[in-house]
Amino acid sequence: MQIKGKISIKGIVQGVGFRPFVYKTAQDLGMHGTVRNLGSEVRVHAEGTNFEEFVRRLSSGTPLSRIDSVTVTDSDEPVPAEFVILESAAGTLSGFIPADVATCDECIKDIFTRGGRYEGYWATSCVNCGPRYSIICALPYDRERTRMDAFPMCGACEGEYTDPASRRHHAQTIACADCGPKLSLLHPDGTTVPGEPLHTAASLLDNGAVVAIRGLGGFHIACTAEAAGRLKGALGRPEQPLAVMATADEIRRVARISPAEWELLNGPAHPIVVLPKKNPQALNDISKLHTIGCMLPYTALHHLLFAHLTNPMLVMTSANAPGYPMITDTREACERLGGHVDYILTHNRVIQNRCDDSVVRDGKIIRLSRGLAPKRERCDLGDACILGTGPELNANISIYQGGFCVTSPHVGNVRNPPTLAYLKETVERTAHLLGAGFDVIAHDLHPQFLSTRYAQELAEETGATLVPVQHHKAHIAAANPGPCIGIAIDGVGYGEDGTVWGGEVFAGAVPDFTRVGHLEPVMMPGGDLATRYPERMLYGILPEEETADLLASRGWDATTLGVLQKQVERQFNITISSSTGRVLDAAAALLGVCRERTFDGEPAQVLETTAIPGTASLWEREFIQEQGRTILSTSALLREAFSRMKTEQTADIAASFQQTLATGIAEIAVMAAEERQYKKIALSGGVAYNQAIESAIRKTVVASGHEYILNTDYPLGDGCISYGQCVWAGTTLKQGK
Amino acid sequence: MKVNLMHGAGGAVFSELLGETLTRYTNNNAGGIGLEALDDGAVIPLGDTNLVFTTDSHVVKPLFFPGGDIGRIAVSGTVNDLAMMGARPIALSCAMIIEEGFDIPTLERIVASMDAALGECGAAIVTGDTKVLEKGAIDGIAINTAGVGVTEKPVRDCGLQPGDVIIVSGTIGDHGMAIMTHREGFDLGEQIASDVAPLWPLVKAALAAGDIHAMKDPTRGGFSNAINEMAEKSGVQVRITEEDLPIRRSVRSASELLGINPLDVANEGKVVMGVAPEDAQAVLAAIRSHPQGRDAAIIGVVKEGKSVILETPIGGERFIEPPIGDPVPRVC
Ligand SMILES: [Fe+3]
Ligand SMILES: [Mg+2]
Ligand SMILES: [Zn+2]
Numbered sequence A: 001m002q003i004k005g006k007i008s009i010k011g012i013v014q015g016v017g018f019r020p021f022v023y024k025t026a027q028d029l030g031m032h033g034t035v036r037n038l039g040s041e042v043r044v045h046a047e048g049t050n051f052e053e054f055v056r057r058l059s060s061g062t063p064l065s066r067i068d069s070v071t072v073t074d075s076d077e078p079v080p081a082e083f084v085i086l087e088s089a090a091g092t093l094s095g096f097i098p099a100d101v102a103t104c105d106e107c108i109k110d111i112f113t114r115g116g117r118y119e120g121y122w123a124t125s126c127v128n129c130g131p132r133y134s135i136i137c138a139l140p141y142d143r144e145r146t147r148m149d150a151f152p153m154c155g156a157c158e159g160e161y162t163d164p165a166s167r168r169h170h171a172q173t174i175a176c177a178d179c180g181p182k183l184s185l186l187h188p189d190g191t192t193v194p195g196e197p198l199h200t201a202a203s204l205l206d207n208g209a210v211v212a213i214r215g216l217g218g219f220h221i222a223c224t225a226e227a228a229g230r231l232k233g234a235l236g237r238p239e240q241p242l243a244v245m246a247t248a249d250e251i252r253r254v255a256r257i258s259p260a261e262w263e264l265l266n267g268p269a270h271p272i273v274v275l276p277k278k279n280p281q282a283l284n285d286i287s288k289l290h291t292i293g294c295m296l297p298y299t300a301l302h303h304l305l306f307a308h309l310t311n312p313m314l315v316m317t318s319a320n321a322p323g324y325p326m327i328t329d330t331r332e333a334c335e336r337l338g339g340h341v342d343y344i345l346t347h348n349r350v351i352q353n354r355c356d357d358s359v360v361r362d363g364k365i366i367r368l369s370r371g372l373a374p375k376r377e378r379c380d381l382g383d384a385c386i387l388g389t390g391p392e393l394n395a396n397i398s399i400y401q402g403g404f405c406v407t408s409p410h411v412g413n414v415r416n417p418p419t420l421a422y423l424k425e426t427v428e429r430t431a432h433l434l435g436a437g438f439d440v441i442a443h444d445l446h447p448q449f450l451s452t453r454y455a456q457e458l459a460e461e462t463g464a465t466l467v468p469v470q471h472h473k474a475h476i477a478a479a480n481p482g483p484c485i486g487i488a489i490d491g492v493g494y495g496e497d498g499t500v501w502g503g504e505v506f507a508g509a510v511p512d513f514t515r516v517g518h519l520e521p522v523m524m525p526g527g528d529l530a531t532r533y534p535e536r537m538l539y540g541i542l543p544e545e546e547t548a549d550l551l552a553s554r555g556w557d558a559t560t561l562g563v564l565q566k567q568v569e570r571q572f573n574i575t576i577s578s579s580t581g582r583v584l585d586a587a588a589a590l591l592g593v594c595r596e597r598t599f600d601g602e603p604a605q606v607l608e609t610t611a612i613p614g615t616a617s618l619w620e621r622e623f624i625q626e627q628g629r630t631i632l633s634t635s636a637l638l639r640e641a642f643s644r645m646k647t648e649q650t651a652d653i654a655a656s657f658q659q660t661l662a663t664g665i666a667e668i669a670v671m672a673a674e675e676r677q678y679k680k681i682a683l684s685g686g687v688a689y690n691q692a693i694e695s696a697i698r699k700t701v702v703a704s705g706h707e708y709i710l711n712t713d714y715p716l717g718d719g720c721i722s723y724g725q726c727v728w729a730g731t732t733l734k735q736g737k
Numbered sequence B: 001m002k003v004n005l006m007h008g009a010g011g012a013v014f015s016e017l018l019g020e021t022l023t024r025y026t027n028n029n030a031g032g033i034g035l036e037a038l039d040d041g042a043v044i045p046l047g048d049t050n051l052v053f054t055t056d057s058h059v060v061k062p063l064f065f066p067g068g069d070i071g072r073i074a075v076s077g078t079v080n081d082l083a084m085m086g087a088r089p090i091a092l093s094c095a096m097i098i099e100e101g102f103d104i105p106t107l108e109r110i111v112a113s114m115d116a117a118l119g120e121c122g123a124a125i126v127t128g129d130t131k132v133l134e135k136g137a138i139d140g141i142a143i144n145t146a147g148v149g150v151t152e153k154p155v156r157d158c159g160l161q162p163g164d165v166i167i168v169s170g171t172i173g174d175h176g177m178a179i180m181t182h183r184e185g186f187d188l189g190e191q192i193a194s195d196v197a198p199l200w201p202l203v204k205a206a207l208a209a210g211d212i213h214a215m216k217d218p219t220r221g222g223f224s225n226a227i228n229e230m231a232e233k234s235g236v237q238v239r240i241t242e243e244d245l246p247i248r249r250s251v252r253s254a255s256e257l258l259g260i261n262p263l264d265v266a267n268e269g270k271v272v273m274g275v276a277p278e279d280a281q282a283v284l285a286a287i288r289s290h291p292q293g294r295d296a297a298i299i300g301v302v303k304e305g306k307s308v309i310l311e312t313p314i315g316g317e318r319f320i321e322p323p324i325g326d327p328v329p330r331v332c
């Protein structure tokens, strides 16, 4: 029987209360020895008669930890007579960057305990909760390498920190009202509003004020539901749905929640969960869609604010222009938000790493961010260190090294200087935290993406090898790298033939995919202009007199319409695209439910909402065979919808259109799978967030007897691209191609 | 690999061809500024002054368009390249390659137009050459002109300095948009005219009014291409204020209807310059006093750093990038 040895525990063991857990377990079992944090590994030297039981208990970990391996080796190193937590040492940094964790139940109890040490303290946290990634400067995760370093512990905090019996034993973020970071309420000019900040902010909000609130990873702009219209006006985003933060009761009152979603809302990440409204017409000022993005308070600050508020719900939107990085700095908030907000509720703890709220819908991650990222995935992509610089919109970055791929939180739309700067910063900081130096840089095939240019510059600087990856192949690589049929239903991405892809069916395995089917290539008159004005897309797909008449009846003036017709006739500045998103845009335009896109994915989302009360029937699908590829005719589908407009309800047409389009794409995939003998069919792309479309594809695939794969560990939209790029590049390299 | 039409569209694809093939001469400099600089013209020191030398070939469809014709372009293009080097144009050569069957009265109109343009800037065509090719070997006519000018102080396109002010001599995108809409037959309600004109008189006035650090005419690839080339060669960042860009209403509405960025299309009678800040108002006034410079404006500033950034009215920022041959949608 072993009574002594060295135990090495690898995995997610930082910032998850692992050392205190080891300590406590050692105490319980009468073990003596040491524990030390080495970055991605916790190393224990221990001695005692319960050694084997000790190892067994350690292997089960803590609620937030994830253990990859536990190795026990013999050791002759002398151990102290008691059990001691040693200082962290910088070991291998290949592991894990802890994500922020929502305030735990016990801490919530603490802040509302009368006369307690933490009563009313906004930054209360413990070993199981609180900021992590957003304050971390370097690994291993210890107070002196976080932004909590600026707040030396008072005697009482020090006492708890060193007390093995305390929940805050070695809690790196421990702080109290005496020693910790402090709140202040400011006017936009930077002067202080008198009174207790939280109390005052709550009553101002109740009275209709718009308040910027500095949270974990950046600023929110908050107001009551009644003030939502005013806020949207000030932001110049009247159509865009906003997220809300609300009490549990209020969320239950306004939305339908499944048990799984309830668990997610309450989990360690506390993401925004997009839920169906109970009454689709309710809260229209906040979201005109049939859904609403809800989150629960996730910091002590939020809990205290809601305790003071009369309103059970606040609109909470990230403080940034769409696609730009969220504001993190108080001075910048004063400068840039002055025109939009009445007050600024802030604190003096530096946000080291920006982190937007995560968004999940129906179990699918829309935005991988706070609480979920940096995301670490165990995968074998070989020995090289790989950077994936991502796509352009809804981008993030991934770094693969030594068996793990780490994906950063959401970066944004990398098409403007501030977001490009943020992308670079994210690459540099993540690489620094992981100790990574890139051998390979994978990027999108689009020659003009700023992320592509950045990849090229970085490769020139570092000598790394560049690997361009086609956008939709990256989608499938992220969904299922092994042999499969892959369906990518998406907005647009640069295709290998110079046209724009986005409704693709591939057969093969990374890095050999054959394009076996797709949606009909159609015209986008004016390129990106057709994305902004979906009626242009409609005419691009159905360039006919009847369509022109429809547009004229909708108020298009003769000059504009004449130019559009001429543009199509002369093929002037026309892009050819097989995008699924653009077809949905055209359908939304045809049905008259969306004429201008004012936020990402608006026409398609409005179409989905329009279809909710409708009954879907399956129309005829028209397939075209061309050079061994199967093409679904979207012009025939749109023409069918057009012809039914005289006799059928808009909702029914919308529902049937989605159903037929989805089924048609799935049928191409099933035919390809049968013909080429693939067992698996994988789905990815932003259109897969559409519930009706995703379930129609799933049904068709499952009914055909094939295995259906949807990778819900990553976003289905472009938040999976950087990971897919790494998978692609790593696999290519491993196969020596 | 073969040359394709994208190579001729200017911008990034053209730069590749230029860098890898067309500038691989070892004998590329006659003593001053040579081919290696890829500036508007070459500079050859000659006693106390400098000879500036440049050449350009011209094809355009259609030959006659609102605001100009191929003859006017053929003269203006070369005169403007000389002017961009700060040189007074003196003499031009003219070589015409003509398709068999070309209409002689049309040829006469072209020559008359060239002569008028020469008169506007005080230059002369002093030598020439003509070739006739069999039908189909060329589309109508191509005109090459070469020109010489003199300057005591050459102006480069790489001389931008942090602190400089960026001035454009008038509205942007007129020529390209005029050609496109006219050629394709778009009825926009209001006709757009090309700005094609020899710039020397305007440039001469500007040079006399203050210290101009850099000049370029935003022809192929438009303003986007010109300003990026200037910024990159000068090793600086340029920040442009979107609201201050002079763009004709008709050009703006055409661009909104067709999805074409007016900053990406050619101009044939405009100059972009970087001017010492203390001289900016005087230079601007001098340009504005010239009939071709009435819409001149200060549109931006030069900073340390790199790339060209457009500041939008709502506080946003965008990169202005050199266009590639054809725009590719990027919205996902
Ligand atoms: Fe995508
Ligand atoms: Mg030139
Ligand atoms: Zn806690």
Ligand SMILES: [Zn+2]
Binding pocket: A153, A154, A155, A156, A157, A158, A175, A176, A177, A178, A179, A180
């Ligand atoms: Zn304290």
